[in-house]
Amino acid sequence: MPKLYLGEALALLGKTLPFIWVRLGSYAVLGVGLLVYFGVLGGIGLLLGRLWAPLGFIFFLVAIGGAFAVVSWASRYYFHLLRAAHTAVMTEFIVYGHGPEGGQIAYGRKAVMDRFRDTSILFAVDVLVEGAVKAFVRTFARIASILPIPGMRGFGNLVERIALMSTTYVDEAILSRAYKEREQNVWQVAYDGVLLYAQAWKPILTNAVVLVLIGYVEFLLLLVILGIPALALAAVFPGLSVALGILVLVGAWMIKLAVADAFSLAATLIAYHRGTEGLTPNEEWKAKLEGVSDRFRELGQKAVDNAQRSSGPAASALAGSGSAPSAQDTPPPAPETPGGPGAPAAPETPAPPSAPPSGDAPEGPTPPPSGEPTDPRERS
Numbered sequence: 001m002p003k004l005y006l007g008e009a010l011a012l013l014g015k016t017l018p019f020i021w022v023r024l025g026s027y028a029v030l031g032v033g034l035l036v037y038f039g040v041l042g043g044i045g046l047l048l049g050r051l052w053a054p055l056g057f058i059f060f061l062v063a064i065g066g067a068f069a070v071v072s073w074a075s076r077y078y079f080h081l082l083r084a085a086h087t088a089v090m091t092e093f094i095v096y097g098h099g100p101e102g103g104q105i106a107y108g109r110k111a112v113m114d115r116f117r118d119t120s121i122l123f124a125v126d127v128l129v130e131g132a133v134k135a136f137v138r139t140f141a142r143i144a145s146i147l148p149i150p151g152m153r154g155f156g157n158l159v160e161r162i163a164l165m166s167t168t169y170v171d172e173a174i175l176s177r178a179y180k181e182r183e184q185n186v187w188q189v190a191y192d193g194v195l196l197y198a199q200a201w202k203p204i205l206t207n208a209v210v211l212v213l214i215g216y217v218e219f220l221l222l223l224v225i226l227g228i229p230a231l232a233l234a235a236v237f238p239g240l241s242v243a244l245g246i247l248v249l250v251g252a253w254m255i256k257l258a259v260a261d262a263f264s265l266a267a268t269l270i271a272y273h274r275g276t277e278g279l280t281p282n283e284e285w286k287a288k289l290e291g292v293s294d295r296f297r298e299l300g301q302k303a304v305d306n307a308q309r310s311s312g313p314a315a316s317a318l319a320g321s322g323s324a325p326s327a328q329d330t331p332p333p334a335p336e337t338p339g340g341p342g343a344p345a346a347p348e349t350p351a352p353p354s355a356p357p358s359g360d361a362p363e364g365p366t367p368p369p370s371g372e373p374t375d376p377r378e379r380s
Helices: 006-015 017-051 053-096 104-116 119-139 152-175 177-181 186-199 201-236 238-275 283-292 294-311 313-320
Strands: none
Touching: 006 017, 006 053, 006 238, 017 053, 017 104, 017 238, 053 104, 053 119, 053 152, 053 177, 053 238, 104 119, 104 177, 119 152, 119 186, 119 283, 119 294, 152 177, 152 186, 152 201, 152 238, 177 186, 186 201, 186 283, 186 294, 201 238, 283 294
């Protein structure tokens, strides 16, 4: 069985305690907000239920849907960025052996913005990486082989679902290459990162799957730890049973998200960087992944487009000016007959009687070699 990096992950969390405190505080605020939300709307639902039972039930279902919407929004726009910043700092410790100078929170936020410039780019890259990784897991990964437990093959579908759930940690590990490589083309970094994952998937996915299972065990332990005093209080105050039950569920889930998920992410990051160290993207795997994943092909196309935009500003400007140098940048060509290539259309005025010899220029202005009129009146 591949090595699990549980001890190193725990040590890594100790080195990034500022993020752990921020995560705990943020999820505590979210948890309290949910408790208040359910307390208020639950009371309204009870009142409506006394008027008409189905109305109270419908109101309660709508309230649950609203809670999921709030949590989803917070996870996408705040906690996702917090997790990315935490990933950037942990990558510094994993790859370089030391943390960033100055505050970890400020460094992590700056590292994310320097690489991705905008949250929409971070989300877009993450979506494509997630799709490519899941396509790989469904097509190529032999899930039952990563956990050598008797009878595990009979639970192949269940283990595959857990493996797909664990890809959220793998996505973050792949994107962490942007902080390691100091690369601005994050599309190319992600594209190569998916290839490296495909070449060394077994230890990485093993860690991710085991950590998902550990996360659920941790959640059950938290339920027991928080549930014992809650049961004691419910025995004394029976009217608080429902409120205490909700408090235990929300509290256990928030602690899991704040600490257990950070632990799982740290172990997966270590497994990814150790497993892919010294590897280079393989063309054979590139062809395989492009054959099974539209998201992977799109990721590659965006990498090419971004490289062309970044490396060819001069060429783009040249193409925009007619793909040829201007008369100011090159020596003037030899005079051509009116209407020749590159010359403007001749104005409908009588032509001069004859061109003077090249060595005896007549007094007064002569038309420039480029064929442009020098008299401002002619320009109009």
